[in-house]
Amino acid sequence: MTRVGVFGANGRVGKLIIDDLKATDNISLSSVFVRNSLNFSIDPSVMVSTDIGTFLNGCDIVIDFSLPEACESLLEAALKTPKPLVIGTTGLSVHQLNLLKQASESMPILYATNMSLGVALLNKLVYQAAAALEGFDIEIVEMHHKHKKDAPSGTALTLGESAASGRGLDLDAVRISGRDGNIGERTKDEIAVMALRGGDIVGRHTVGFYNEGEFIELNHTATSRNTFSKGAIRAASWLVNKEPGLYSISDCLEL
Numbered sequence: 397m398t399r400v401g402v403f404g405a406n407g408r409v410g411k412l413i414i415d416d417l418k419a420t421d422n423i424s425l426s427s428v429f430v431r432n433s434l435n436f437s438i439d440p441s442v443m444v445s446t447d448i449g450t451f452l453n454g455c456d457i458v459i460d461f462s463l464p465e466a467c468e469s470l471l472e473a474a475l476k477t478p479k480p481l482v483i484g485t486t487g488l489s490v491h492q493l494n495l496l497k498q499a500s501e502s503m504p505i506l507y508a509t510n511m512s513l514g515v516a517l518l519n520k521l522v523y524q525a526a527a528a529l530e531g532f533d534i535e536i537v538e539m540h541h542k543h544k545k546d547a548p549s550g551t552a553l554t555l556g557e558s559a560a561s562g563r564g565l566d567l568d569a570v571r572i573s574g575r576d577g578n579i580g581e582r583t584k585d586e587i588a589v590m591a592l593r594g595g596d597i598v599g600r601h602t603v604g605f606y607n608e609g610e611f612i613e614l615n616h617t618a619t620s621r622n623t624f625s626k627g628a629i630r631a632a633s634w635l636v637n638k639e640p641g642l643y644s645i646s647d648c649l650e651l
């Protein structure tokens with residue numbers, strides 16, 4: 397039985413992971429980390445801790461859906477107490493991503509900005525389309541619920557990287573995040589990644605390829621947040637006995 401620790405247990409996704417673990421074979425919840433207290437009741441056999449080291453010692457693998465600064469604390473603690481990590485937190489800074497890469501030298505880490513099968517496939521399709529549709533303008537739009545803190549979404553940035561890579565470009569050099577005023581015509585290589593926020597939208601991503609006379613739009617819509625919690629649990633079962641290294645959701649899904 398794989399014993400899972402949930403980091404970000406009070407959160408929208410964290411709570412669903414705790415529920416979904418109850419219905420999954422060969423894997424169960426053993427510890428949760430909270431900053432203050434857990435805001436719902438839990439089986440008394442589960443360790444609830446405000447100390448990251450104690451939390452890490454109480455599980456075989458961690459699933460993290462929290463905030464960038466919280467994920468950074470987790471990575472720092474895991475460098476002292478190595479543990480397989482499934483990380484879904486988005487909005488990580490360059491420093492935090494470097495810390496994640498450093499940690500993956502001493503433990504297996506699966507980092508995915510989106511745990512769904514659909515988006516994993518979408519990234520492959522976007523890479524292929526960007527490479528094949530020479531001269532088409534690439535634009536990305538994402539829509540999420542009004543509580544989301546980071547923008548653009550981690551998924552949109554990953555899709556942007558897939559598109560840029562299909563064109564042999566570096567996303568950081570070609571990405572724009574807004575248009576306003578007398579800015580002139582669109583440049584050939586730019587890739588816009590735009591964010592909309594409102595209501596309870598779970599997650600919607602559209603990658604458009606626009607040309608004179610035709611366009612293609614590839615779209616993914618998450619209609620349930622359980623898509624992410626179940627994807628993360630599947631990733632944890634896959635990762636737990638792997639060698640140290642940085643793994644992607646495509647590795648787990650063998651896409």
Ligand SMILES: NC(=O)C1=CN([C@@H]2O[C@H](COP(=O)(O)OP(=O)(O)OC[C@H]3O[C@@H](n4cnc5c(N)ncnc54)[C@H](OP(=O)(O)O)[C@@H]3O)[C@@H](O)[C@H]2O)C=CC1
Nearest residue numbers: 404406407408409461462466484485486508509510511624
């Ligand atoms: N990869 C994927 O498939 C997906 C990724 N996400 C990402 O996952 C993350 C969480 O999303 P969501 O569940 O909606 O967010 P929530 O805001 O609902 O939850 C965030 C959680 O992080 C905890 N937290 C905040 N600050 C700290 C801290 N300093 N130390 C420890 N814990 C902290 C909160 O605990 P507390 O209750 O104590 O405040 C809370 O439990 C986001 O980055 C989001 O973009 C979301 C969906 C899918």
Ligand SMILES: O=C(O)C1=N[C@H](C(=O)O)C[C@H](O)C1
Nearest residue numbers: 486509510544549550551599
């Ligand atoms: O915060 C969310 O809700 C989501 N975040 C992830 C992201 O930033 O891409 C994944 C998903 O779209 C939901």
